[in-house]
Amino acid sequence: MKEGTLYSEAQCTRHINGVEDALYVVGGKWKLRIVIALVNGHTRFNELQRTVNGISARVLSNELKQLEVNGLLQRVVQADQTPVVVEYVPTEYAKSLKDVFAVLADWGQKHKKKILLNDKA
Amino acid sequence: MKEGTLYSEAQCTRHINGVEDALYVVGGKWKLRIVIALVNGHTRFNELQRTVNGISARVLSNELKQLEVNGLLQRVVQADQTPVVVEYVPTEYAKSLKDVFAVLADWGQKHKKKILLNDKA
DNA sequence: GTTAGTAGTAAACAAAAGGTTAGTACTAAC
């Protein structure tokens, strides 16, 4: 994307729709945090609830279902184990979010610094 | 970021906090859409309300205030004009979101294709 | 003088998201 580039209305609409689709999948208070927790090896329900600070079981359960629908994780039941163990494993596809995480994390960190500086001044 | 890289807990926390700070500023249903509308040259209140499909005046008003606090726009009153014209101009800083838009738009577009394919199969 | 446009705000309400509590059913440790 070059400085000062202008877009056709169609391009612009695609752009905006893309952003909205992305936010639909990973936006909101919890989804990115959950995916990050999954990728970091926390794969069980109670473990996730402990890792993702402040989330309730109800909300976690809903979010996991949505993430599964969107192909970011797979619910794996180990029926042989006792008690039955359920694992939520991130898919290969979840790794495609790496750049999204990176860019958001980077911008967020810079933004915080900027806001703190402005408040001091 | 290399494949399979592991993070220290501190790095991971910074990363997550960054993502959350970013989502705090541009997350939610409307903020990115508004910023995109601003950058595309729609700078007046009623114009924005027409451009950002479905937003109500109250919500637009609130969102604009938050975006101003976060340094993404400036509220400029042209008192000499009659009737008084108010412009919401995106700041230089708003351009720093370009990469965020680009990555989200890209991922969202790819994701939609993937979901559509999976549903067909 | 009526309509439409400028930029909003206030009040009342509805919908969505999230939290709290309790409960299922089973196991393993103390």
Added chain:
DNA sequence: GTTAGTACTAACCTTTTGTTTACTACTAAC
């Protein structure tokens, strides 16, 4: 036998978010 852990779900409540309607106050066009 009590406590804690496994993985949730249902019911109920609160908070947040968003919508609708009405209103201000002024101007310009028809």
